[in-house]
Amino acid sequence: MIGISFYLSTALITLIQKTTKWLPNDINHGRVDNVYWLLVIVGVLNYFLVCAWFYRYRNLNDDDDQEQDPKDDTT
Amino acid sequence: MCRFFNRAALKTEDDSVNNNWRLCSVQEVEDFKAVFRVLPLLLAIIFVSTPMVTQTSLIILQALVTDRGLGPHFKIPAGSLQVIVIITACIVILMNNCLVYPMYQKLAHKPLTPLQKVGIGHVFIILSMAISAIVEAKRLKTVTNGHSMSVLWLVPPLVIVGIGETFQFPANIELFYREFPESLSSTATSLPQW
Numbered sequence: 001m002i003g004i005s006f007y008l009s010t011a012l013i014t015l016i017q018k019t020t021k022w023l024p025n026d027i028n029h030g031r032v033d034n035v036y037w038l039l040v041i042v043g044v045l046n047y048f049l050v051c052a053w054f055y056r057y058r059n060l061n062d063d064d065d066q067e068q069d070p071k072d073d074t075t
Numbered sequence: 076m077c078r079f080f081n082r083a084a085l086k087t088e089d090d091s092v093n094n095n096w097r098l099c100s101v102q103e104v105e106d107f108k109a110v111f112r113v114l115p116l117l118l119a120i121i122f123v124s125t126p127m128v129t130q131t132s133l134i135i136l137q138a139l140v141t142d143r144g145l146g147p148h149f150k151i152p153a154g155s156l157q158v159i160v161i162i163t164a165c166i167v168i169l170m171n172n173c174l175v176y177p178m179y180q181k182l183a184h185k186p187l188t189p190l191q192k193v194g195i196g197h198v199f200i201i202l203s204m205a206i207s208a209i210v211e212a213k214r215l216k217t218v219t220n221g222h223s224m225s226v227l228w229l230v231p232p233l234v235i236v237g238i239g240e241t242f243q244f245p246a247n248i249e250l251f252y253r254e255f256p257e258s259l260s261s262t263a264t265s266l267p268q269w
């Protein structure tokens with residue numbers, strides 16, 4: 001997974017270089033701080049993805065328990 | 076959510092029991108469900124490592140344009156700044172296992188779950204990116220004033236990303252090892268580093 005993210009980061013940097021002027025050859029004339037804020041946004045979105053997974057996982061267990069009970073009664 | 080996988084274990088009329096491609100055992104189906112359920116978490120590792128990896132390369136660029144002199148004769152090589160992450164990780168991983176986790180267990184009367192540790196790691200890594208952004212904004216300001224900033228300003232984000240890694244990666248391995256079926260336990264330990 002880390003290997004994949006190495007490829008992704010290369011793609012991300014190329015994309016930023018192509019679309020914005022944040023990463024010129026001399027970064028004194030660029031805006032590397034904006035790149036970092038972009039990374040913060042990626043991290044926060046990703047964090048909510050993990051939280052969502054956690055929530056769904058818990059609900060799933062509850063559902064299974066509820067479905068199990070009526071079956072047990074009929075058999 | 077994953078109940079439709081149960082149909083793989085459903086016996087139809089023209090199935091022979093010996094044909095593994097037509098019919099799965101219930102155990103196989105449950106194992107596959109366990110793997111399927113952690114897929115979002117695997118994707119989450121990619122997207123939390125991407126900022127970390129990007130920071131690795133950007134920090135070298137930043138270090139090249141800062142004042143890397145320490146003392147009169149010594150200059151820190153820009154590429155070796157990354158060692159700080161590893162050193163921090165070594166120290167914090169010891170502290171976590173000997174101090175932080177036992178202390179939490181004593182105070183809260185329950186251990187931290189692997190997922191909670193992963194969450195803490197994510198928070199630290201995001202925090203490190205924010206600090207990097209602030210440091211870079213400060214550096215750009217010093218450049219316009221005609222000064223060169225000390226390289227030591229780049230140390231705090233690296234230390235915090237090291238702390239984040241120590242929370243996140245061992246916990247990820249722990250989590251996958253716990254969630255994956257027994258036959259895939261070695262895959263589970265290698266997947267986060269993949």
